[in-house]
Amino acid sequence: MPILPPLTPPQPSAAAPARLVLQGIGKVYPTVVANDDIGLTVRAGEIRAILGENGAGKSTLMKIIYGVTRPSSGRMFWEGEEVQVESPAHARSLGIGMVFQHFSLFETLTVVENVALALPGKPALDALAQRIVEVSARYGLPVDPRRHIHALSVGERQRVEIVRCLLQDPRLLIMDEPTSVLTPQAVRKLFETLRRLADEGCSILYISHKLDEIRELCHTATVLRGGRVTGECIPAQETPASMARLMIGKELPRCEHDAPQAGGEVRLRLAGLSHASDDPFGTDLRDLHLDVHAGEIVGIAGVSGNGQQELLRVISGEEPLAERFPVQICGVEAGRLSPGRRRRLGMAFVPEERLGRGAVPTMSLADNALLTAAHSQGMVTAGFLRFERARAFARRCIDDFNVKCGGPAAAAKSLSGGNLQKFIVGREILQAPRLLVCAQPTWGVDVGAAAFIRQQIIDLRNRGCAVLVISEELDELFEICDRIAVIAKGRLSPVRAAGDTSIEDIGVWMSGLWPGAGDTADAPLAMETPHA
Amino acid sequence: MLELEARAEPSRLMSWASPLLAVALMLAGGLAVFAALGKDPVEGFRVFFLNPVKDLYALSELLLKATPLMLCAIGLAIGFRANVWNIGAEGQFMLGAVAATGVALYFGDSESALVLPAMVLAGAAGGAAWAAIPALLRTRFNANEILVSLMLVYVAQLFVSWLVFGPWKDPDGFNFPQTRMFAEAATLPMVIEGTRLHFGFAIALAALVAGYAFMNRSHAGFRMRVAGEAVDAARYAGFSATRMIWVGLLLGGAAAGLAGMGEVAGPMGQLTDKVASGYGFAAIIVAFVGRLNAFGILLASLLMALLYIGGEQAQQYLNLPNSISMVFQGMLLFFLLGADVFIHYRLRLRRRGA
Numbered sequence: 001m002p003i004l005p006p007l008t009p010p011q012p013s014a015a016a017p018a019r020l021v022l023q024g025i026g027k028v029y030p031t032v033v034a035n036d037d038i039g040l041t042v043r044a045g046e047i048r049a050i051l052g053e054n055g056a057g058k059s060t061l062m063k064i065i066y067g068v069t070r071p072s073s074g075r076m077f078w079e080g081e082e083v084q085v086e087s088p089a090h091a092r093s094l095g096i097g098m099v100f101q102h103f104s105l106f107e108t109l110t111v112v113e114n115v116a117l118a119l120p121g122k123p124a125l126d127a128l129a130q131r132i133v134e135v136s137a138r139y140g141l142p143v144d145p146r147r148h149i150h151a152l153s154v155g156e157r158q159r160v161e162i163v164r165c166l167l168q169d170p171r172l173l174i175m176d177e178p179t180s181v182l183t184p185q186a187v188r189k190l191f192e193t194l195r196r197l198a199d200e201g202c203s204i205l206y207i208s209h210k211l212d213e214i215r216e217l218c219h220t221a222t223v224l225r226g227g228r229v230t231g232e233c234i235p236a237q238e239t240p241a242s243m244a245r246l247m248i249g250k251e252l253p254r255c256e257h258d259a260p261q262a263g264g265e266v267r268l269r270l271a272g273l274s275h276a277s278d279d280p281f282g283t284d285l286r287d288l289h290l291d292v293h294a295g296e297i298v299g300i301a302g303v304s305g306n307g308q309q310e311l312l313r314v315i316s317g318e319e320p321l322a323e324r325f326p327v328q329i330c331g332v333e334a335g336r337l338s339p340g341r342r343r344r345l346g347m348a349f350v351p352e353e354r355l356g357r358g359a360v361p362t363m364s365l366a367d368n369a370l371l372t373a374a375h376s377q378g379m380v381t382a383g384f385l386r387f388e389r390a391r392a393f394a395r396r397c398i399d400d401f402n403v404k405c406g407g408p409a410a411a412a413k414s415l416s417g418g419n420l421q422k423f424i425v426g427r428e429i430l431q432a433p434r435l436l437v438c439a440q441p442t443w444g445v446d447v448g449a450a451a452f453i454r455q456q457i458i459d460l461r462n463r464g465c466a467v468l469v470i471s472e473e474l475d476e477l478f479e480i481c482d483r484i485a486v487i488a489k490g491r492l493s494p495v496r497a498a499g500d501t502s503i504e505d506i507g508v509w510m511s512g513l514w515p516g517a518g519d520t521a522d523a524p525l526a527m528e529t530p531h532a
Numbered sequence: 533m534l535e536l537e538a539r540a541e542p543s544r545l546m547s548w549a550s551p552l553l554a555v556a557l558m559l560a561g562g563l564a565v566f567a568a569l570g571k572d573p574v575e576g577f578r579v580f581f582l583n584p585v586k587d588l589y590a591l592s593e594l595l596l597k598a599t600p601l602m603l604c605a606i607g608l609a610i611g612f613r614a615n616v617w618n619i620g621a622e623g624q625f626m627l628g629a630v631a632a633t634g635v636a637l638y639f640g641d642s643e644s645a646l647v648l649p650a651m652v653l654a655g656a657a658g659g660a661a662w663a664a665i666p667a668l669l670r671t672r673f674n675a676n677e678i679l680v681s682l683m684l685v686y687v688a689q690l691f692v693s694w695l696v697f698g699p700w701k702d703p704d705g706f707n708f709p710q711t712r713m714f715a716e717a718a719t720l721p722m723v724i725e726g727t728r729l730h731f732g733f734a735i736a737l738a739a740l741v742a743g744y745a746f747m748n749r750s751h752a753g754f755r756m757r758v759a760g761e762a763v764d765a766a767r768y769a770g771f772s773a774t775r776m777i778w779v780g781l782l783l784g785g786a787a788a789g790l791a792g793m794g795e796v797a798g799p800m801g802q803l804t805d806k807v808a809s810g811y812g813f814a815a816i817i818v819a820f821v822g823r824l825n826a827f828g829i830l831l832a833s834l835l836m837a838l839l840y841i842g843g844e845q846a847q848q849y850l851n852l853p854n855s856i857s858m859v860f861q862g863m864l865l866f867f868l869l870g871a872d873v874f875i876h877y878r879l880r881l882r883r884r885g886a
Contacts, residue, residue: 316768317770318767318768318770338770338772339767339768339769339770340769340770340771341770342770343770349768351768353764356762356764356765357762357764357765357767357768358765358768359765360758360761360762360765361761361762362761363757363758363761367754370751370754371758371765371768371769372768372769374751374754380751383750383751383752384745384749384750384751385749385750385751385754411541414541
């Protein structure tokens with residue numbers, strides 16, 4: 001599926017020095033060496049990928065270039081001259097711009113106000129708005145400068161971030177995992193923009209762990225593993241498998257996935273679920289219908305911020321409803337039940353945030369086992385805790401799910417993200433739930449651990465559990481799900497068997513355009529629906 | 533150049549060494565204060581810190597003083613662990629004293645063995661009822677419990693004054709603002725004969741044990757610790773925030789009320805408008821110096837009692853104002869908060885420009 005014309009790498013000119021050269025960059029934190037002797041060269045007009053798993057040191061390296069942190073050792077040359085970047089403002093004055101993975105925009109302000117805040121001095125808003133329109137037109141990044149940020153989609157917000165960088169005429173643009181929040185169509189647009197920028201001589205450092213994207217977009221790639229450069233390559237000449245080997249040091253694992261058992265009972269039913277969000281910038285859920293049966297995995301795709309958070313809270317019980325019937329768990333109308341009561345009906349839940357929600361950072365893994373498994377595993381007798389059982393259960397999670405840690409007494413925050421996720425997934429799966437609800441099961445988890453977690457979820461399905469997975473990673477959903485739906489603007493699309501649809505179709509649906517979507521688009525939020 | 537560097541892990545050693553460091557710094561600061569006031573620091577140290585522990589009677593007075601501090605602090609610590617900030621133990625203490633006094637006055641000269649148990653229950657219930665007001669306002673209207681519980685201290689103080697200047701004033705008391713002395717059956721028995729150390733001390737020790745069991749061994753205490761450490765995790769696990777606020781405030785109020793009961797039924801033997809004398813506020817310091825932990829609170833309450841009695845001794849023998857003990861309390865909390873920085877940070881010497 002070629003999207004862009006073949007790459008023609010920029011011709012190095014002998015006279016001009018490289019735009020950016022790093023030599024022997026190291027960064028040591030109290031417990032970890034984040035970067036070790038990293039060398040990197042970026043030429044004018046080059047799109048260079050920085051490829052690596054989570055924790056490989058990509059973000060630290062970018063923060064050093066952008067002046068957020070200082071290196072412990074090494075030298076940096078900008079257009080031939082040695083520099084020490086003191087701060088992001090210094091970096092911007094040199095001509096370095098960065099678009100962060102997590103946006104830094106004020107939601108209550110307009111686009112032009114947000115852009116003005118990042119510029120030196122006090123620019124006139126009208127003139128600035130005019131410049132925003134010009135730049136956005138030139139690079140195919142349509143943005144209305146007078147709109148408020150909270151009214152923009154995530155893709156539009158990212159355009160604001162990029163336009164804000166471009167207004168300062170950067171000669172090096174750093175993009176940190178920019179596509180994790182975009183639909184496939186928006187990714188395509190973004191790539192066209194980046195190509196155009198590169199053609200005009202701007203260099204781009206593109207951070208990602210998505211191999212397909214890098215092959216499509218980047219001229220060159222530097223691969224990091226464990227804080228060191230483990231290789232350089234021309235992505236167009238590599239296969240995803242060969243780049244994965246460079247990135248993780250072994251073959252990319254795949255999940256085994258056979259056909260689902262048909263005819264399982266309904267374990268989760270959403271029956272016309274509507275819910276107004278408390279958060280003024282939240283998404284209202286509108287008339288959701290969904291059945292999840294025993295023995296199948298149903299996935300919900302969608303661009304983040306389209307109601308996933310709200311839906312998960314309503315299903316988990318963290319935000320109980322006023323009515324009973326819209327959420328039915330294992331045949332019980334559970335809309336008003338607390339999370340604890342829903343758990344006793346056989347539901348388990350893996351939340352999106354690991355630290356602080358799925359686990360208490362300062363507490364031991366044994367204590368964190370108590371968090372959700374206290375009753376199902378008999379860890380409480382007459383109101384008192386049975387620590388030996390909590391330790392034993394935590395030990396089982398650690399052993400069965402290959403959690404690398406110091407044992408049940410290790411504090412949750414001492415684990416890496418992937419290992420803590422394995423622990424939390426293990427804690428929920430080992431309680432033998434009848435229904436598992438999983439949010440972003442492999443978000444920020446390295447490739448090896450992600451494959452393991454997906455396999456565990458599939459195995460759980462094969463044992464007859466009903467599984468609902470909400471994820472922004474389409475590849476992941478197509479890998480493990482039996483049926484897929486899309487959530488957009490708080491509405492749920494029809495559910496399709498995964499084999500009867502494609503990433504492209506689902507991508508179109510992610511912008512809210514599924515068959516029949518128009519009929520209900522402007523219907524008022526029916527909160528007072530009488531219970532039939 | 534000295535600089536603070538974040539530790540990878542909070543230091544366990546430092547979290548226990550920090551109160552000791554604070555005590556040492558307070559001592560040094562205190563001696564400097566004595567010297568600045570023209571008193572002999574060695575003499576000051578002897579009077580302030582050694583007189584209160586010089587014999588059995590002095591020790592019994594120390595334990596007597598520590599009793600209400602222990603009770604209030606262990607109750608507060610349970611709430612503090614769950615981020616429920618009850619600042620009004622002083623008021624709950626007074627309402628506990630009022631409720632116990634009401635029972636004692638109602639039974640008058642009765643010799644029934646049930647009077648004291650009834651007073652114990654009334655004291656706990658009175659304190660809990662006063663703490664229920666901030667709990668209700670917080671859970672219903674999201675009113676900040678820090679402000680409400682604090683303001684209710686002043687309401688309680690005025691209520692006590694009204695009682696002892698008005699309806700409950702001792703008719704034979706020469707118009708002093710105090711109630712009649714309680715009957716024998718409404719007075720706590722002594723733990724050691726010949727001293728004023730009453731049975732309330734045993735109640736306080738039992739409360740420490742119960743507080744330890746609740747916080748460290750019970751599921752309810754675990755839920756409260758989770759709520760204090762990570763609100764979203766508590767919500768995810770389905771621990772009710774409303775229930776946590778109620779439990780935290782009611783237990784804190786009940787413990788403070790018990791302490792108030794112990795004062796009127798113990799050393800005072802009556803209710804006066806000076807019943808609270810700052811125990812409820814000092815207990816906040818005790819709870820934090822004691823690391824919100826039962827054993828720590830035992831030690832911290834003894835230390836705080838020492839400061840109270842040392843202050844009285846300094847008043848008597850060194851001719852210093854009574855506020856000297858407040859100076860010591862303030863220094864203790866100040867140095868503790870300062871020393872606590874080193875739980876999460878360490879000092880490092882760094883050459884400039886490195």
